[in-house]
Amino acid sequence: MDMERIKQIGTAAAFNGGKILKDHFGRLHAVHKKGAIDLVTEADIRSEAAIIETLSRAFPEHAILAEESGRRDGNGGCWIIDPLDGTTNFAHNLPQFCVSIAFAVDDDIQAGFVLAPLLGEFFVAVKGSGAELNGSPISVSTTATLADSLLVTGFPYDHATIFTPLMDRFGRCLKATQGVRRLGSAALDLCYVACGRFDGFWEQHLKPWDTAAGFLIASEAGARTSVFSGAPYAIDRDEILSTNGAIHDELIKLLEQ
Structure with missing residues (x-):
């Protein structure tokens, strides 16, 4: 697998989706509900279409798993796409939202891309090569205690x-x-653990497109990630705990009480 090519195309797809989000920000004509508080906008749909078009042009044989359009079968790898993580923020004109794209082979995440277009931040990781923010290496915090x-x-x-x-x-x-913060984008939460802004993150009932890219970025930055019990995490699990490692066991005790 040519991971440099994967990185190049994943980056292009993220920025193509991000451009659409920037163009639509503050200019929404309609917001629809998938559930009582689960929103979708035309920006989600158009961003996803642009991302899929970019990826499919380069890798027509690859599978796709996308939040809005679902699964497309393929072989050689799978792209996992959230075209707008933080839709509620976006709909309320808050800039804490992002594009999240991951590339997996046989359910093993190989590359992750998270772009926050209004914040000007692009997180990227390739498995075994570390994680970066805007081209500079990042790592988790050194905070030693939960307190x-x-x-x-x-x-x-x-x-x-x-x-x-x-x-x-x-x-x-x-x-x-x-303190505990709630920003409204799981992908950004994981990236913020990766670059040391937060020492830990936990959440339940997420989908693969919410966590796949951020999980790899955090892992490559030195994070420890598990489920609440401490058992290994995978993107199809129902809960996630990601920390700088030093506070992980302390936090498990709080979550499992």
């Missing part, structure tokens, strides 16, 4: 179904740390 850490989390769209355990975990983490 000194800043965490980030997210709430799933079906939060009403798990409201009590969700709030219990949130409360325990809030009491034990310097």
